[in-house]
Amino acid sequence: MKLVIAIIKPFKLDEVREALTDIGVAGMTVTEVKGFGRQKGQTEIYRGAEYSTNMVPKIKIEVVCASDVAPRVVEAVQASANTGAIGDGKIFVLDVGQAVRIRTGETDQTAL
Amino acid sequence: MKQLITIGAGVAGAALLSHPALAAPAAPVVATVDKGDTAWMMTSTILVLMMILPGLALFYGGLARTKNMLSVMTQIGAVAALAMLIWVMYGYTLAFGPDASDGLKPFISGFGKAFLAGITPASQAATFTKGVEIPEYVFVSFQMTFAAITVALVLGSVIERIKFSAVMLFAAVWLTIVYFPVAHMVWAAGGLFFEMGALDFAGGTVVHINAGVSALVAAVLLGKRLGFPAERMAPHSLTLTMVGTGLLWVGWFGFNAGSALEANGSAALAMINTFVATASAGLFWMLAEKVSGHKGSALGFCSGIIAGLVAVTPAAGNSGPFGAIVLGAVAAIICFVAVTIIKPRLGYDDSLDAFGIHGVGGIVGALGTAIVYAPALGGPGPEDYAIGAKLIVQLAAVGTTIVWAAIGTTIAFYIARAVTGGRVSKDVEMEGLDLGEHGERAYNY
Numbered sequence: 192m193k194l195v196i197a198i199i200k201p202f203k204l205d206e207v208r209e210a211l212t213d214i215g216v217a218g219m220t221v222t223e224v225k226g227f228g229r230q231k232g233q234t235e236i237y238r239g240a241e242y243s244t245n246m247v248p249k250i251k252i253e254v255v256c257a258s259d260v261a262p263r264v265v266e267a268v269q270a271s272a273n274t275g276a277i278g279d280g281k282i283f284v285l286d287v288g289q290a291v292r293i294r295t296g297e298t299d300q301t302a303l
Numbered sequence: 304m305k306q307l308i309t310i311g312a313g314v315a316g317a318a319l320l321s322h323p324a325l326a327a328p329a330a331p332v333v334a335t336v337d338k339g340d341t342a343w344m345m346t347s348t349i350l351v352l353m354m355i356l357p358g359l360a361l362f363y364g365g366l367a368r369t370k371n372m373l374s375v376m377t378q379i380g381a382v383a384a385l386a387m388l389i390w391v392m393y394g395y396t397l398a399f400g401p402d403a404s405d406g407l408k409p410f411i412s413g414f415g416k417a418f419l420a421g422i423t424p425a426s427q428a429a430t431f432t433k434g435v436e437i438p439e440y441v442f443v444s445f446q447m448t449f450a451a452i453t454v455a456l457v458l459g460s461v462i463e464r465i466k467f468s469a470v471m472l473f474a475a476v477w478l479t480i481v482y483f484p485v486a487h488m489v490w491a492a493g494g495l496f497f498e499m500g501a502l503d504f505a506g507g508t509v510v511h512i513n514a515g516v517s518a519l520v521a522a523v524l525l526g527k528r529l530g531f532p533a534e535r536m537a538p539h540s541l542t543l544t545m546v547g548t549g550l551l552w553v554g555w556f557g558f559n560a561g562s563a564l565e566a567n568g569s570a571a572l573a574m575i576n577t578f579v580a581t582a583s584a585g586l587f588w589m590l591a592e593k594v595s596g597h598k599g600s601a602l603g604f605c606s607g608i609i610a611g612l613v614a615v616t617p618a619a620g621n622s623g624p625f626g627a628i629v630l631g632a633v634a635a636i637i638c639f640v641a642v643t644i645i646k647p648r649l650g651y652d653d654s655l656d657a658f659g660i661h662g663v664g665g666i667v668g669a670l671g672t673a674i675v676y677a678p679a680l681g682g683p684g685p686e687d688y689a690i691g692a693k694l695i696v697q698l699a700a701v702g703t704t705i706v707w708a709a710i711g712t713t714i715a716f717y718i719a720r721a722v723t724g725g726r727v728s729k730d731v732e733m734e735g736l737d738l739g740e741h742g743e744r745a746y747n748y
Binding site: 235244 | 600
C-alpha cells in the first residue's frame, strides 16, 4: 500500500477530487495547511506598508491506495492540479505498513 | 414663556457671510421652532452617534491586529461616553455658553451654562436663518456627538500600545484644553476664527485638523509599537473596516448636512457634496495606487472614502458639487502620498493614519474650501468673493489650530503619562491589549 500526499492550490481541490473519484479512489483526507516552496510566499501591501507573507495557504490531500494504483493516483493529481504557474505544489509517495477499518476490524487492502 | 436664547450657534462661516446679522447679538424677534428642522437635527445627531459606535469602532478595529480588536472598540466607546458626560457638565458652556470676559471671549465662553444650567425644553438655539431656531437640547446633543467623535478619532494613532487608563485621562484633559476652545473659536459668535470669517461648515478644523494633529503629536510622544515597522501589522479584518467605512459615510450626512442646523437648501447642498466628493476620493485613491504600480485595493478604497469625507467637511455647504468632486480627488491623492510615502520616510508610528488622513485631509479641505467657495467655480460665495484673502484667513485658522492642538496634546499626554504610566508593559503589548487591559478576547473560536 502507498500513501500519496499531495500539496495543491486550494482552488484546485474540486478538480483533483473528481479526477481521483474517476479512477476509483474511495476516500481521502483533506487538510488546510500553510507553507512555502520555491515560490517564497507573497507580498501584500497595506497603505504603502509591504508585508511579505512567507507562508502561503495550501491544501494537503492524503490518499492511501494499493501499490499498483499509486502511479495512476499520482498521475491524476499531477494532471488535475496543474495550472502551469509557480506554486502548483508537490506530490509525495510513502509506503504504508498497515491499514485497519475501525468499525469492522478489516485490514489492509479491504480496509481502504 | 418662550425663552429666547442667542448662543451664536454659528456652525458655518458661510452662513455668517450670507447672514451678517447673525454675527451681532440677535435682535429680540419672536423666533419659532420648526418641527421639520427639529426632526432633521435629531436624526443628524443620531447619525453622528452611528459614526462612533459602530462606525469608527469597526473601521479602526478592523485595521488593528486580532489581539487588539476589542481594546480599540472599547477605547472608542469609552472615550465617547466620557466626552458626553463632560460635555453636559462643562464642555457645552465652555464652547457655546454665555460670553466670557473680553480677553477670553475669542478662546472660550463663560461657565454660565455649566451642568446645563438654565436650559429647559423651552430653550431655543439660533440657526443661520433669522427667526428660525431649534430646541437648545437638540443643539447641545448635536454638538455633543462632535466632541465625542473627535476625541475618539485621536486614538487612531496610539492604539495597540496605550493603557486604557491613560486613554481615559488623556481624553478628559484633551477635551478640556483642546477641543472645547477650538470648537468655541470656530463656531461660537465672538470666537477667534468665527470673527475672522474662517469657513468651516461641519468641523474640518475643529474635528479633523484638531484630531489629526493631536494624533500625530500623541503618536510621537508615546513611541512606536514593538516591532514597528519590521513586523507584520496588517489589518486583521478589512471586511469590518469596509463595514465601518460604510457606516461612517452614512453617518457623515448627519455630520455635514446636519451642520446646516435646518432642513433646507444648505443642508441639501451639503448632502450632495458629501456624496460626490467622497465617491471621487474613493476612486482617486485607488487610481493613485494603480499609477504607483500597485493594485487598486479595498483598503485603498476605504481610505479614499474617509479622505474625501474629511476634505469635504469644511466645504460641505461651502462648495458646488463639482468643486467638491475636485476637492475629493485632490485630497485623496495628497493623503495617499502622506500615508504611503511621507509616513514611512519619517518613520513615526501613526498606527491607523489618523494624522495622514484626518490631519492632512482636513488641511487640504480647509484650504481648498477657500477656493471652491468662489461663485466662479460653482461655489455659494458672494459675487465679490476674493479667493486670496479667504485663503489667508483659512491658513491663519489652520495654523493656529495646529499650534493649539500640538501644545494642548503635549500637556494632556504628559499628565496622562505621569498619572497612569502611558504605555502598557511589553508583555501586555505582545499578548495583546484585549486580554491584557480588558480580560476579554474579541474572538472566541
